[in-house]
Amino acid sequence: MGSKWRKVKLALGMKCVYVPRTIEKDDSTPERASADALLSPATLSSHGSKLSKSMSRSSKNTCSICLSTMKRGDGHAIFTAECSHSFHFHCIASNVKHGNQICPVCRAKWKEIPLQSPSLDPPPGRARITPVDWPQNDALMTVIRRIPPPRPNSNRHIMPLPQAPEPAVFDDDESLDQRTAIIDRSSSNTNIADNDFQRTIKINTFPEVPAVTQSDSYDNFAVLVHIKAPDTGSGKNPNRNQANLPQISQTPRVPVDLVTVLDISGSMAGTKLALLKRAMGFVIQNLGSTDRLSVIAFSSTARRLFPLRRMSDTGRQQALQAVNSLVANGGTNIAEGLRKGAKVMEDRREKNPVASIILLSDGQDTYTVNGSGANQQQPNYNVLLPLSIHGNDSAAFKIPVHSFGFGMDHDASSMHSISEISGGTFSFIETESVIQDAFAQCIGGLLSVVVKDLQVCIECIDPTLCINSLRAGSYPNRMMADRRTGFIDVGDLYADEERDFLISVNVPADFSSNETSLLKVRCVYNDPLTIKQTVTLESEVRIKRNETAGQGMVSIEVDRQKNRLQAADAMAQARTAAEQGDLADAVSILESCRRVLLETVSAKSGDRLCVALDAELKEMQERMASRQVYKASGRAYILSGLSSHSWQRATARGDSTNSSSLVGAYQTPTMTEMLSRSHATLLGSPSAQRLV
Secondary structure (H helix, E strand, O other): OHHHHHHHHHHHHHHOEEEOOOOOOOOOOHHHHOOOEEEOOOOOOOOOOOOOOOOOOOOOOEOOOOOOEOOOOOOOOEEEOOOOOEEEHHHHHHHHOOOOOEOOOOOOEOOOOOOOOHHHOOOOOOOOOOOOOOOOOOOOOHHHHOOOOOOOOOOOOOOOOOOOOOOOOOOOOOOOOHHHOOEEOOOOOOOOOOOOOOOOOEEEEEEOOOEEEOOOOEEEEEEEEEEEOOOOOOOOOOOHHHOOOOOOOOOEEOOEEEEEEEEOOHHHOOHHHHHHHHHHHHHHHHOOOOOEEEEEEEOOOEEEEEEEEEOOHHHHHHHHHHHHOOOOOOOOOHHHHHHHHHHHHHHOOOOOOEEEEEEEEOOOOOOOOOOOOOOOOOOOHHHHOOHHHHOOOOOOOOOOEEEEEEOOOOOHHHHHHHHHHHOOOEEEEOOHHHHHHHHHHHHHHHOOEEEEEEEEEEEEOOOOOOEEEEEOOOOOEEEOOOOOEEEEEEEEEEOOOEEEEEEEEEEOOOOOOOEEEEEEEEEEEEEOOOOEEEEOOOEEEEEEEEOOOOOOOOOHHHHHHHHHHHHHHHHHHHHHHHHOOOHHHHHHHHHHHHHHHHOOHHHHOOOHHHHHHHHHHHHHHHOOOOHHHHHHHHHHHHHHHHHHHHHOOOOOEOOOOOOOOOOOOOOOHHHHHHHHHHHHHHHOOHHHHOOO
């Protein structure tokens, strides 16, 4: 079933442009017709496209760009590259005319580039692979028809539509709707003050073993602190405009300010840009009327397409028109795009409770990292981020940047650094057609924030105890000078998200009692719905002290998290070895970790996380088969995995957004629901939805 879904998704991803529905418009109106369709070509090849997940193979009889059959003598020129892959001449000429010299199939760099002359334009009736020139016989193409087609006799770069001058200060954000500052996903019938609607963090603690001998002492006794965010509840009122799509929970949520910073450099021309527009259409469709969106497009320079605007019916339609007007050309200036994205957040007059930036790029910054810093071996990626995002002052303005590396040619190291510094996640979109699923998973989380500014406090109870270490991944943590109190700054949590932190303490011998109290844990956070600070009840950790030998069973929960941390350490070590050119050592490190994990208590009990970790480590080994494979996908795959484990938050990598994937750790129910929604809109028919 998974393979069928992948084939359909890949085929649709390469052949469709998506223009989402506007909300609460009558189907017969021109406004609804302008943005209410899943646009697909008239036909799809019946045999589909047999593409591997690394996009490394293509059929000799199929153009890998338009996915239609190639036959000699059918009136269409065929170009065979030096790497032996073949394409329709007009398809590949459109792809390379903006400077892209990489084979779309095997990523080999070409020395001979096909250039299209005016006489080689596609014949009448055949669609050019560009989002501005799809077949014109569909009545639902109003928004896309508004984009002027390129001049057929011009070999120059297509220039963007004229834009109004940008203001010096981006304080023109649309005012918040104060009547619905806390909103329901689709219904106005929910009473926020219902007594049965509670949002309380749950704290569970687990000692490494439940009991130890009185005469024994331990220098590094492990205690697991498990935090779980409240859920969103369940909805009762379906959205009448989207009744056939999987429903997102209907409980109240807080609105979001979202800025998307999108790469439209020349390498994004053709299919990539079409897929990006479709993915952005999905985002626009699924934002609520009190959520606000602004879009920054960057190439050699950056421009704001529109200010922070509420996604009302009008705002949604205008956002669609702006996104569909994008044209790819120029270089890649990530720093300038992020600067303007951060400026939108900094200058806004009003603020929604949740704010985030989404960054997507398929290339390497050619203006900041490579252009300033000469021949340094370790680029300073901090220069890509405005000070307002990575300021060292704890009181500095900080907005998480969730970065998405698109395709095989992006700079995974810089994208990972950007997300790590800002508190966001890094996702690797290896197969270009899954970009919408990657965005869906991300906004599924952003639209379900139930906890703000969470801080976990750990205190020693027994006067002879002290904290040796806090294993908190990328979360900032600190200990007081006496090492008896520690803090972990977690920040925001999505609905149903879980966090696990391993605390190491010393346990002295104790002949005076039958029980030792180790730690007490409490959480302090802000509830974004009630805008009140909440302090949880303290949870205490105790162990029994036996006179005779016998510790009891090792905690599966503690063992599982030790495995996760050990696997993450192995990934980081393997990456270091790979970057130094020693792939054999990198593979050996991962293999050793796999062998150790398989002998643990949790692995032997069939623990699901251990199974997933083993599958992930094995995948990483395969992506280190050669230097070429590592550069093409191994580096990005490992960095995305490290991002996921260090923040304990879902990222997209490989087929991780597929329901059949083992590498799907940290997905929440709202992420899964949003992914199902994405699958349904991609497939676009009741029969296709049953494949999900």
